[in-house]
Amino acid sequence: MIPTRPLEPDDEQWRKLAAITVDHLAAVLRDLPAAPAAVLDATAEVLADPMLRRMPPEHGRPLPELLDTLVRAAQPGLNPSSPGYLAFIPGSGLVSAGLAGLVADVLNRYTGLAAPAPGFVALESDLLRWLADLFGLPPTAGGLFTSGGSLAAFSALVAAREDRLPEDFRRGTLYVTDQAHASVAKAARLAGFPRDAVRVVARDPRHRMDPDALARLVRADRDGGRVPFCVVATAGTTNLGTIDPLPEIAAVCRREELWLHVDGAYGAAFQLTARGRERLRGIEHADSIVLDPHKGFFLPFGTGCLLVRDTAPLQAAHAGDEAHYLQDLAGQELPDFADLGPELTRGFRGIRLWLPLHLHGVAAFRATLDEKLDLAAWAHDELAAEPALTVLGRPELTIVGFRCARSDDRDAATAELLARVDAERRVFLSSTRVDGRFVGRIAILNHRTDRERVAEAVEAIRRHARAL
Numbered sequence: 373m374i375p376t377r378p379l380e381p382d383d384e385q386w387r388k389l390a391a392i393t394v395d396h397l398a399a400v401l402r403d404l405p406a407a408p409a410a411v412l413d414a415t416a417e418v419l420a421d422p423m424l425r426r427m428p429p430e431h432g433r434p435l436p437e438l439l440d441t442l443v444r445a446a447q448p449g450l451n452p453s454s455p456g457y458l459a460f461i462p463g464s465g466l467v468s469a470g471l472a473g474l475v476a477d478v479l480n481r482y483t484g485l486a487a488p489a490p491g492f493v494a495l496e497s498d499l500l501r502w503l504a505d506l507f508g509l510p511p512t513a514g515g516l517f518t519s520g521g522s523l524a525a526f527s528a529l530v531a532a533r534e535d536r537l538p539e540d541f542r543r544g545t546l547y548v549t550d551q552a553h554a555s556v557a558k559a560a561r562l563a564g565f566p567r568d569a570v571r572v573v574a575r576d577p578r579h580r581m582d583p584d585a586l587a588r589l590v591r592a593d594r595d596g597g598r599v600p601f602c603v604v605a606t607a608g609t610t611n612l613g614t615i616d617p618l619p620e621i622a623a624v625c626r627r628e629e630l631w632l633h634v635d636g637a638y639g640a641a642f643q644l645t646a647r648g649r650e651r652l653r654g655i656e657h658a659d660s661i662v663l664d665p666h667k668g669f670f671l672p673f674g675t676g677c678l679l680v681r682d683t684a685p686l687q688a689a690h691a692g693d694e695a696h697y698l699q700d701l702a703g704q705e706l707p708d709f710a711d712l713g714p715e716l717t718r719g720f721r722g723i724r725l726w727l728p729l730h731l732h733g734v735a736a737f738r739a740t741l742d743e744k745l746d747l748a749a750w751a752h753d754e755l756a757a758e759p760a761l762t763v764l765g766r767p768e769l770t771i772v773g774f775r776c777a778r779s780d781d782r783d784a785a786t787a788e789l790l791a792r793v794d795a796e797r798r799v800f801l802s803s804t805r806v807d808g809r810f811v812g813r814i815a816i817l818n819h820r821t822d823r824e825r826v827a828e829a830v831e832a833i834r835r836h837a838r839a840l
């Protein structure tokens with residue numbers, strides 16, 4: 373029998389559904405330390421499971437069965453929630469952020485504009501203010517929470533373009549190194565720039581942007597009739613976690629009147645720690661900063677953040693033309709987030725960071741980030757002491773790069789080393805190329821990754837490196 377409001381569970385049903393869901397997830401979390409961080413041999417089997425690939429039924433099915441399906445669907449591939457996940461830039465997935473998502477979705481308020489949900493917009497706006505203060509940005513600063521770093525970079529580049537270039541902006545150029553994240557070039561392309569607008573600046577032996585080379589390239593481009601407008605410095609590269617020299621780059625930007633964008637998607641959260649603050653010195657000069665709470669604040673995927681020194685250019689670039697159907701909602705002191713980014717309708721995205729910060733306290737985040745810095749420094753020292761390995765410099769943040777030292781073909785040996793370590797399924801490492809060379813990485817950012825697990829990674833890397 374179909375109830376009169378088939379989509380609305382009553383009080384008792386809804387509590388039961390929530391309890392079943394939490395029980396299911398709690399079991400997954402209990403198994404997490406023992407579960408592999410990557411399952412690369414189950415894809416075909418899971419995708420071929422007919423139970424998994426059913427179309428929506430005409431009448432509903434029991435929740436436990438659906439949860440089983442979802443947990444099984446989560447199995448193949450990578451598991452960034454795992455403490456053994458030391459690949460790419462690790463995720464985490466704070467459970468408290470999951471609860472925040474539940475609250476936001478059940479209360480369901482519209483935060484695209486301030487008037488429909490002034491309380492929630494105020495909480496989100498206060499949180500952005502707190503972040504702006506963390507990075508030493510002035511009172512004019514603001515920003516917004518996005519779906520991720522890529523969208524935040526896109527809005528930053530559009531704001532820089534609108535602020536610094538004429539309407540025909542196609543001669544505009546921006547500056548990166550070859551260590552910049554691919555999302556920057558993608559954002560430039562989406563913002564309408566030709567591919568050769570992204571200029572690659574030489575870097576120093578520590579893989580950081582060379583500010584003198586930057587200044588020379590900017591001047592040469594100007595002499596060649598181009599219009600330099602923006603420098604993208606990376607504060608924590610995806611490859612090795614290196615930080616471009618922000619004070620020197622800021623000085624070039626000031627002299628040449630260029631917009632300084634800092635890509636801190638991975639690294640900016642370390643500003644919470646004393647060591648991070650020291651290493652990120654100069655970030656306070658940025659015109660815009662990208663950070664990814666779904667990396668450095670351990671949130672589940674889906675939360676990035678853009679901070680700007682001055683909200684005016686961001687708003688000038690994103691505010692839509694007058695929309696008469698919204699005329700009842702104008703005139704608030706609070707920001708209209710729809711005027712600061714591409715989205716109109718959005719949920720209470722900021723709660724995913726707000727609730728964990730208020731529930732656990734800032735000190736818990738600082739301590740966890742400090743622990744990650746300690747673990748990376750320790751892993752570096754352990755690997756550096758191993759004659760069968762070459763280590764690529766002390767980590768500035770939490771990524772350690774390494775290569776096999778002895779083989780005739782070190783690229784192949786390092787690839788084989790990674791394959792052997794990953795095959796044991798206790799940790800999952802990924803690789804990259806730096807200066808054309810194959811490099812293995814330990815990337816530590818998951819809040820669940822502890823000393824024991826990093827020690828397991830180090831032990832496995834040393835053991836296989838010696839055997840190769």
Ligand SMILES: *Cc1c(COP(=O)(O)O)cnc(C)c1O
Binds near residue numbers: 606635664676
């Ligand atoms: C992850 C990352 C990005 C891209 O952010 P998304 O949230 O994946 O869109 C950009 N820059 C750096 C340095 C990153 O590590």
